[in-house]
Amino acid sequence: MWGSMFRWLDPYAKPETLYHLCGRWLPYLMTLAIATLLLGNIWGLAFSPPDYQQGDSYRIIYIHVPSAIWSMGAYSSMAIAAFIGLVWQIRVAQWAVLAIAPIGAVYTAIALITGAAWGKPMWGTWWVWDARLTSELVLLFLYLGVIALSGAFSEAARGIKVASLLAIVGVVNLPIIHYSVEWWNTLHQGATITKFAKPSIDPSMLWPLLISLLGLALLLAALTCLRLRSQILIFEQHRPWVRQLVEQQHEEQS
Amino acid sequence: MVMWRALVQRELQLLGRQKADWLNPLVFFLLVLSLFPLGIGPEPGMLKQIAPGLVWIAALLSVLLSAERLFKDDYRYGVIEQLVARRQGLFSYVTAKICCHWLSTGVPLVLVSPLIAVLLGLDWQSWQVLLVTLLLGTPVLSLLSVLGAALTMAADKGGILQALIILPLYIPLLIFASGAMEAAATALPYTGQLAVLVAFLLFALALVPLAVRQALRMNVG
Numbered sequence A: 001m002w003g004s005m006f007r008w009l010d011p012y013a014k015p016e017t018l019y020h021l022c023g024r025w026l027p028y029l030m031t032l033a034i035a036t037l038l039l040g041n042i043w044g045l046a047f048s049p050p051d052y053q054q055g056d057s058y059r060i061i062y063i064h065v066p067s068a069i070w071s072m073g074a075y076s077s078m079a080i081a082a083f084i085g086l087v088w089q090i091r092v093a094q095w096a097v098l099a100i101a102p103i104g105a106v107y108t109a110i111a112l113i114t115g116a117a118w119g120k121p122m123w124g125t126w127w128v129w130d131a132r133l134t135s136e137l138v139l140l141f142l143y144l145g146v147i148a149l150s151g152a153f154s155e156a157a158r159g160i161k162v163a164s165l166l167a168i169v170g171v172v173n174l175p176i177i178h179y180s181v182e183w184w185n186t187l188h189q190g191a192t193i194t195k196f197a198k199p200s201i202d203p204s205m206l207w208p209l210l211i212s213l214l215g216l217a218l219l220l221a222a223l224t225c226l227r228l229r230s231q232i233l234i235f236e237q238h239r240p241w242v243r244q245l246v247e248q249q250h251e252e253q254s
Numbered sequence B: 001m002v003m004w005r006a007l008v009q010r011e012l013q014l015l016g017r018q019k020a021d022w023l024n025p026l027v028f029f030l031l032v033l034s035l036f037p038l039g040i041g042p043e044p045g046m047l048k049q050i051a052p053g054l055v056w057i058a059a060l061l062s063v064l065l066s067a068e069r070l071f072k073d074d075y076r077y078g079v080i081e082q083l084v085a086r087r088q089g090l091f092s093y094v095t096a097k098i099c100c101h102w103l104s105t106g107v108p109l110v111l112v113s114p115l116i117a118v119l120l121g122l123d124w125q126s127w128q129v130l131l132v133t134l135l136l137g138t139p140v141l142s143l144l145s146v147l148g149a150a151l152t153m154a155a156d157k158g159g160i161l162q163a164l165i166i167l168p169l170y171i172p173l174l175i176f177a178s179g180a181m182e183a184a185a186t187a188l189p190y191t192g193q194l195a196v197l198v199a200f201l202l203f204a205l206a207l208v209p210l211a212v213r214q215a216l217r218m219n220v221g
Helices: A007-013 A015-047 A056-087 A091-123 A131-150 A156-184 A203-235 A240-253 B002-017 B020-040 B044-066 B072-076 B079-086 B090-120 B124-151 B160-185 B191-220
Strands: none
Touching (some): A056 A091, A056 A156, A156 B124, B044 B124, B072 B079, B079 B090, B090 B124, B160 B191
């Protein structure tokens, strides 16, 4: 049953088809991402009401929370890609791991830096060894480990496979790390919008936050398409279709 | 089982011939521990307070370093390639490797723990807890270090890379092992932390050998 359910995906495992598909999606995704990010951030930063306790400094939430959520989202999508790549030996999925990792690392870094900037006025310090901060920092280290491992082999294809395995090990470990540091120490304020029942945030603040969240997700997708395209070209550079493509573009330019 | 026993015998024989492989990490462990009093001052009160974290950080560094060259020789001489090509016996090889790594690095740490207790001024009760956490925690350290060594086996840059990918995975262990010792030092119940350590051990024991086998296969290509 599973085999036939995903049969329609098979053509996209072919690098050439996926390259063109990503090329077709990229402009739409990028435009949408920029539009929603601008809308969400301008609404959030300029027009939503100030917080009764934290004043205007809470506004960094419109960057901090989406990047923190998608830093984890990027890790899980990377791990899913790694799993697909290893189990079904699909090369484009393995390349996707390499495409997503740096984006996720940057998202994590953004979440950490904006968190520090938010912590300074609220807690009076840039950094505390609180559970969520620590697990976010560990997440950054896991990303850096995957990136470093994938580049450590003279044979690039082997490096990606090994890095995929590390990504999967990391995803098994991530909840363990998360709950251990949580038990260890907690100061971070409770979650704002992950409670499904009733968010502890006013709708006038929630909407720009959700839009920023969507914007950063679209940006993740767009950047993944962009990076996956270049990965495909790098790994397929000796194939005839890539040469044809390059010659075609060369002719167009001249 | 016959094969497993033969592999363990071979590993132990190799360890018997290359004594540096298990002596150096032990010396390293004691050396790191003796650097701390020199660096932060020899007051017994303070040493006692930081002892849990200190012992555990020294332990995980020494186990990590000892695993660095674990597969290098077997890889260079083609042993692993043969095992992968043979399509069986690789799992026995992995478990034998893990067992012997623990025997050669984890067990010595457990054995020198009375010495550590003397050096850091731990009392009887704290030493007992230290002993239990080392007994439960060092197998997990060995398992994860072997995984790191397997992942980086064919990599051009070993050493520091292995530390970079495996140290984050050590964090839960560090938290609960030193947590148990801290709780014992302040006369709080610590069985909860020990139970979590047992859970880590069982979990790692079930999954890590499979991951190591897969990593070895990938590295051979």
